[in-house]
Amino acid sequence: MKYAIAVVGSGPSGLYVADALVRQWPDASVDVFDALPTPYGLVRGGIAPDHQNTKAVIRALERTLARDGTRFFGNVEIGRDLQYDELKGAYDLVILSVGAEHDRPLGIPGEQLPEVYGSAAFVGWYNGHPRYRNLNPYLGGASLAVIGNGNVALDIVRLLAKTPTELATSDLSSHAAHAIANSSIRDLYLIGRRGPVEASFTPIELAELGELQRCVTLVDPAALSATVGAHVPEKEIKVRQRNLDILRGFSERTIDAATMRIHILFYAAPSSIVGDDHVRGLLLDRTRLEGGNALRTGEQFELAVDTVIAATGYRTVSPPGVPFDEKRGVIANTDGLVEDGVYASGWCQHGPRGVVGTNRTDATALIKRIAADLEQTPRSPGKPGGAYVDRLLAERAVQVVDFEAWRRIDAAEVANATHPKPREKFVTTEALLDAARLAH
Numbered sequence: 194m195k196y197a198i199a200v201v202g203s204g205p206s207g208l209y210v211a212d213a214l215v216r217q218w219p220d221a222s223v224d225v226f227d228a229l230p231t232p233y234g235l236v237r238g239g240i241a242p243d244h245q246n247t248k249a250v251i252r253a254l255e256r257t258l259a260r261d262g263t264r265f266f267g268n269v270e271i272g273r274d275l276q277y278d279e280l281k282g283a284y285d286l287v288i289l290s291v292g293a294e295h296d297r298p299l300g301i302p303g304e305q306l307p308e309v310y311g312s313a314a315f316v317g318w319y320n321g322h323p324r325y326r327n328l329n330p331y332l333g334g335a336s337l338a339v340i341g342n343g344n345v346a347l348d349i350v351r352l353l354a355k356t357p358t359e360l361a362t363s364d365l366s367s368h369a370a371h372a373i374a375n376s377s378i379r380d381l382y383l384i385g386r387r388g389p390v391e392a393s394f395t396p397i398e399l400a401e402l403g404e405l406q407r408c409v410t411l412v413d414p415a416a417l418s419a420t421v422g423a424h425v426p427e428k429e430i431k432v433r434q435r436n437l438d439i440l441r442g443f444s445e446r447t448i449d450a451a452t453m454r455i456h457i458l459f460y461a462a463p464s465s466i467v468g469d470d471h472v473r474g475l476l477l478d479r480t481r482l483e484g485g486n487a488l489r490t491g492e493q494f495e496l497a498v499d500t501v502i503a504a505t506g507y508r509t510v511s512p513p514g515v516p517f518d519e520k521r522g523v524i525a526n527t528d529g530l531v532e533d534g535v536y537a538s539g540w541c542q543h544g545p546r547g548v549v550g551t552n553r554t555d556a557t558a559l560i561k562r563i564a565a566d567l568e569q570t571p572r573s574p575g576k577p578g579g580a581y582v583d584r585l586l587a588e589r590a591v592q593v594v595d596f597e598a599w600r601r602i603d604a605a606e607v608a609n610a611t612h613p614k615p616r617e618k619f620v621t622t623e624a625l626l627d628a629a630r631l632a633h
Contacts, residue, residue: 195220197578199284201271201512203227204234205254205549206539207290209556212257214288217560223263224284224579228270229323230594230625231602232258234292236549238322241348242363243355245615250549258596264579266586267594268626270512274591275582277514283581285574286534286563289515289524293507293540297522299340303466304503307331312345312504319352319373321366321618323625332376334499338475340463341504342385342392349502350381350455351401354408362613366620381408381455382496386462386480386487389440390421396435402455403443409451414444416459424485461494462487466501475501509541529559534572536563598629605631 198214200207203225211223231237233251240247258265271277280287296311298304308331317325337353339346352365357374365373385392389412402410417440421433440457448454460480467474475496478489508522516525516532523544524537531537538559539552547555586593594602602619605628609617619625 194218194574195222196285196572196574197221197283197576198223198286198288199280200225200288200290201280202234202290202292202539202541203232203258203265203267204290204292204539205236205250205552206292206541206555207234207288208232208254208257209553210288210290210538210559211263212260213556213560215257215260215262217564221262222578224266224582225258225263226266226269226271226275228268228273230268230599230622230629232265232267232599235294238317238320239294240320240549241316241352242320242365243352243360244348245362245364247549248364258599265594265596265599266582267599267629268592268622269586272513274586274589277512279582279585281535283577283579284534285572285576285578286536288559289511289531289535289537289541290539291509291511291524291541293509293522293545295508295510296503297506297508299463299503299505301463301465303468303472304501306466306468306470306472306501308334308472308500309466310500310502312339312341312349312502313507315349315502316345319365319369321364321369321620323620323622326368326620330372330502331500332372332378335377336380336382336496336498337378337500337502338382338384338496338498339502339504340384342383342387342394342459343504344393344395344398346383346504347394347398347402349504350383351398351405353378353381354402354405354453354455356406359406362615364610364614364616364618366618368620378500379453381453382475382498383455383457384461384463384475384477385457385459387485388459388482389417389437390425390433391482391485392436392459394436396432396439399436399439403439405453405455407451408453408455409446409448410443410455410457411446411448412440412444412457413459414441417441417444460487462489464493467495472499472501474498507540507545511541529562530566592626592629594626594629601631602628 318328461477464476479492480487518525526537606616
């Protein structure tokens, strides 16, 4: 069937769906839209810049965009340049893969203070996301707290603890590299409301905290149990036990000559951020576990910190007109179906979970769902697709960044980097669009 299909979002979720669509319907035309001039979503803007091996998945995603019958529409935002109803009118099928890039609020007093940031914003800042280029987080104090016990929280403290030499082979944006190199922070706190067994770290990332040149990672041995316990599912026992072993190694360390310290705190839930005009501390409740839930004990303690980063989850912001589930923070859907002919995939469907590769599994499941729906209720192709959208965007004078224009951006970023840095990102939309026009 020669369906005209739109995929909104060019991160791993959207591009794995685009790949699966073409495999299911080889004659289909697939147009991939992104509000940014650049593709690849959180692979470009979310994965830690010192994890270049993880970012190598871009090569597979690039092959999808380069395939005949697939087109990239960068710098095209649904709700700004095209409306949701126009998209539905132009395409036989619409797949929404817009991710979950916005921070969930902490919901505690003091989070409005200027030195409090969400992890999506902070990670976007050091990864050169145009939306967060001007965040300018405060790194001029002596201590910083990251609330959260997942890999994003680990990424943040690890990058802040690294030396310029350790970061030299990363694609950390220059403005962030300068700020981190000149930071006065000496104590970094990584805070989780539950225990070490419940933390969602992966062992590889956790172990990296033990390899830092100028920083020692510390854990209170009293917080560590001997085993993971009988409540852990069998398939997770090895990972959880490995985390415990790594943490036990950290608990045996001393400060020695280290100029920075990472303190991993468990059983601590934020109660309020202390300060009037600026952050001066973080008030925490000690917790205990009951049935897997963290219950506050009534005992409190305060950390003297100057900056707070919340790495406690993300939510989707859907394009105008798209049905939205406010409670869950995702696009309203039933097993991926939003409404007739419209589906959601990835984090905007089910919330943030899994790793990059999880999106491939999700995409396969969604395509099976779409194929079953079409078998039950056949849909004849015939909507105008990309040709109609091309006319609309031309009439509106939208500068569309197609795949070749993205390749010009890519080449310019690589050319602008000083060895051994792999690329020097353009960090404003204007600079990206200028690069897209080069030699055009």
